[in-house]
Amino acid sequence: MTPSRVVVVGASAAGLTAAETLRREGFSGQLTLVGEERHLPYDRPPLSKQVLKGEWEPERVALRPRQVLDALGAEWLLGRKAVGLDVAGRTVELAGGARVPFDGLVVATGVRPRRLPFGEGLGGVHVLRDLEDALALRDALRSAPSVVVVGAGFLGAEAAAAARQLGCHVILVDPLSLPMVRQLGTAVAERVARLHLAHGVELRCNTGVVGFAEEHGRVTGVRLADGSEIPARVVLVAIGSIPAVDWLRGSGLPLGDGLLCDTYCEAAPGIVGAGDVASWVHQRLGRMRIEHRMNAAEQGTAAARTLLGLRTPFAPVPYFWTDQFDVKVQAYGRPSGEAEFAVVAGDLGEDRFAGLYGQGGLTTGAVTWNMPREARTLRAEVEARAPWPVRTP
Template identity: 45%
Template sequence: MSHSVEHVLIVGAGLAGLRTAEELRRGGYTGELTLLGDENRAPYDRPPLSKQYVRGETDDTALRPAEFFDEQDIRLRLGIAATGVDTAARRVRLSDGTEAGYDALVIATGLRPRRIPGVPEVSGVHVLRSHTDAQALREQLGSARKAVIVGAGFIGCELAAGLRHRGLDVTLVEPQPTPLFAALDAEVGALVARLHESEGVELRCGVGVESLVTEGDSVSGVRLADGSVIDADLVVIGIGSVPVTDWLEGSGIPLAAPGDGGGVLTDETGHTIVPGVWAVGDVAAWPHAIGRNKRVEHWTNAGEQAQVLAAALLGVDRRSEVQVPYVWSDQYDMKIQVLGIPALADEVQIVEDKGRKFLAHYLRAGELVAVVGASMAGKVMKARAQLAVTLHPPATVG
């Protein structure tokens, strides 16, 4: 690493930002290290928010105890957002009116939830991304009876399971043909749909939301595009998220087009074309095995990228250690695991279907590119070695 890197500023105090700070210290970096977060809460784990936290089974989602940051000499600045960056002067403008200098800037600002345009700000309508979002949702569950979840992606499906666990009537609305259609295709989506229906969830797939129905300043229902109305005293909007990159406008830091998922464009180590600027985690569009830069919103991906980025910043090449993409989702008593890179154009083969257990293979040009299983951890993970060869991650080429 160049001797000139005396201060690393990490903007974003989520999982990816924290892991990068940890990897830098683990790799021997002894310079100044600042972790900047826009929430007034130390780094916490997001996956439990849609599961154990909402169900009231845990209150502790902290990733590290408070003393960790002092022990590792990591300066934690909370409740402050980045509002702009001057890459020539290597300074970041902050929401409190001050600036922070850096020698190396790591962008780890993550995502913010999409909103439905025109939806009024009324009581009973929620999104779920932050700890504050989850707390507001959990506080309403005691008085709610009928919930509508708009969007049957992983978060929406997990919430449907969690709210059924709490005894609510749940309707899951999804404009695509099945739950998890965009992530896992229709064949596997149909198996997930069967699971939710067996648990008493009403599925309304293939139809979108037209508007919310309100009484006073509270939500009372959801009007769908087909004209039907679903009664609800609780609505959760889970229609995906967008990368937090607005503060980079005018900086010269390259961004992927919104149609390609947006995010900060980097090389296979997380470095952008702008000297001293890096990106990691959900906000970062790294080179991908599909042949272009792509953001990967997986919990495991954040840690793996942090290892590679921190090593590169320290002058060490760890690109070969990037793993096969992996994500999991806990729904009811099932753990759905996805290993590899499913795509809608893939050929899907349902290898096993035992009701609440299933296994699917995804083939592209006759080669296995992904495996999805429900409560079949052994058979899913058995495919890891084969997928590592088939996918040829960019980091292992050349």
């Protein structure tokens, strides 16, 4: 049955795309968007790059002009946190006790930063998830001679590059052997490491953080597992994210690594998930949850269509990108450290190259380094699950 009142919890890329899709597909009922942040929907990828470096001011990250949002004919409940869900009663509970009724629900609450088990509330220790986080860190970096970035995944590596471009001395710390090795495998991660070293970033890999030194409520140093201590007045903790599902506990919805959905992004009748918070069953790749911008938009569309009865399995070719210094890395499929890797264009040691990943006799992923045209070509190889090994140049 087509819903007449849809509530979208999460007013970022996935939630906004879901709302736009509902209207585009002819939904004319009551539409409410609930957002914990007070801002209208904005884009998050620029926070660790253009916003952090001061190249963009906050208004530039808006996803849509205000008049476009007004045309949705939606009720916006911004600065309102969802704290509970009554599935049987079809209501979302907000902080303060208000309840918002629905007969169709889109869960798009994203993720929250994973934090260290120490240092909470300590001055000078930052995370980077929302616009306020980015602006606070930007202000700190403007007067800081150095910064320690804890975590060398996507966010940590991007923020380290931005801080270095601002003139800070940057120390990038990670317990793994190389930056982004889990996401890209050893060969490409070594190239990422060389990129950062060439721009003056100090890498402290193969060691974790065990504590902070502090004075008068402010961080003064980062203590490492190898026994050393790095002096620091500014620290960014970028050690991953946790799906924002606490408000769903006790609701009866299936939870695990996020909201567990089926291949149509449905978690229960009339309830769908989209974006970083949603774990769904990909027809070819199995259960997965993706924290990347492109997936948020695509899944927002798919979830909204499911809610309207337009059920199509959500089975995209996963895609992500990262910009660091003068390099754009683009990847399709599931590149990983467990897969074999082969360069198919360019040279791994130079400024431009492209490669494919393979497992089990099939091509499973692709990556390009400053080769955007090649990225589109290799996407087809991944989508077709071409035979592996590939023929190298």
